[in-house]
Amino acid sequence: MANSGTREVNFDGIIGPTHNYAGLSPGNVASASNAGGTSNPKAAALQGLSKMKFLMDLGLTQGVLPPQQRPDIDALRRMGFAGDDAGVLGDARDADPTLLAAVWSASGMWAANAATVSPSPDTADGRVHMTPANLVSNLHRSLEADTTTRALRMIFADADRFAVHDPLPAQMRFADEGAANHIRFAPSHGEPGVELFVYGVTAHDPSMTTRKHPTRQSRAACEAIARLHGLDPTRTVFARQHPDAIDAGVFHNDVIATGNERVFLFHEQAFAMPSSLMTDLAAPIIESGGGGLTIVEAQNSDFSIDDAVKSYLFNSQIVTLPGEGSQGSMCLIAPIEAKENGPVSAFIESMVADTSNPINRAEFLDVRESMRNGGGPACLRLRVPLSGRELDATHRGVILTDDLHARLVAWVEGHYPDRLTAEDLADPGLARRCLDTLDELTRILDLPGLYPFQR
Secondary structure: OOOOOOEEEEEEEOOOOOOOOOOOOOOOHHHHHOOOOOEOHHHHHHHHHHHHHHHHHOOOOEEEEOOOOOOOHHHHHHOOOOOOHHHHHHHHHHHOHHHHHHHHOOHHHOHHHOEEEEOHHHEOOOOEEEEEOOOOOOHHHHOOHHHHHHHHHHHOOOOOOEEEOOOOOOOHHHOOOHHHHEEEEOOOOOOOOEEEEEEOEOOOOOOOOOOOOOOOOEHHHHHHHHHHOOEOHHHEEEEEEOHHHHHOOOOOHHHOEEEEOOEEEEEOOOEOOHHHHHHHHHHHHHHOOOOOOEEEEEOOOOOOHHHHHHHOHHHOEEEEOOOHHHOOOEEEEEEHHHHHOHHHHHHHHHHHHOOOOOEEEEEEEOOHHHHOOOOOOOOOEEEEEEOHHHHHHOOHHHEOOHHHHHHHHHHHHHHOOOOEOHHHHHOHHHHHHHHHHHHHHHHHHOOOOOOHHHO
């Protein structure tokens, strides 16, 4: 059933004060190439907040998600390190610096990996369903699931309108990376849609392997989420990522494909069987009177997968612009790197000029600190379509306003370091200051008791 007045709310992850370049994600080209560099957490957080403010000023509803508790010293204690904080951090550094880096990682900033979301028009019980990702493919990200689940249950607490499930079992058969491997298509955000789940491997076919980089999303996870969310099987599509794309650095589907309402933007090498996928997606939209999909496909002759990975064009956000004067028009929110890449920039210019698709505007934003760690504009946000009543039932403390934006900017300016290196990660004083910073954030967002250290 359609929900009138539904809008897509982007909940961006606030980039935490421990943002650093540790290169912890195999297959993430940008993360690996910048490993060991000096990061600037303050600049990173301000860039993220600037992006949120830009979307809010476009007339869109914008939310925020809090960062994870980092460093997670209790995780090191669960690994057998003992003593006071200084001893635990120092011993972990001496034993294995990658363990130390993992518990400091600010990777929760990439909210596209926080959960998979199915809006109420798609679900059997008419509620918004969310399944937090287990992120078991990487140690540093697997530490996020508990706090993400708690945060989502605090923000979407009305059980009559929201269902926040437990993460899937923390086992590779159910490896789940969240909305980064999920796209929803519909005539509009408030109408029943078709949900596309993209996977890299299935337990039933061990031959589906990549040669260079590991896959991160399993088909079993996608199928389990579809069951949990009560999705109509005739409006649920599963597609396999092209293994060559994964080996080229497309560690999540949102590095090679994206969509919004009826628009599907992707590279020709994104999927293993693209022709059958288009048929599976288009049929239910046409049946519901949606007019089918608008396909915007980049060919190898336009630009290579390497260019796609370097520019993160497909990790742009496509947003529907509000207001009568922009009825049906869409804007591409792209990283500045896409403008700086010649072939990609030419493709964007051609796409925006093409009146056969609704994308008639492109904006290029500076999120370089995130990009250097392997995440563009779309990585930083979780898409949640909400009706007016659902938005009213959402915790108001995380919905961005001019006042909240100003308070968050002042908070970052007052507490974040402007440089962070691997050598800093054993500093117990810095660890304490980071927790104090997060304690203040929970007061700003009115999320008391969110973090383990507060309970």
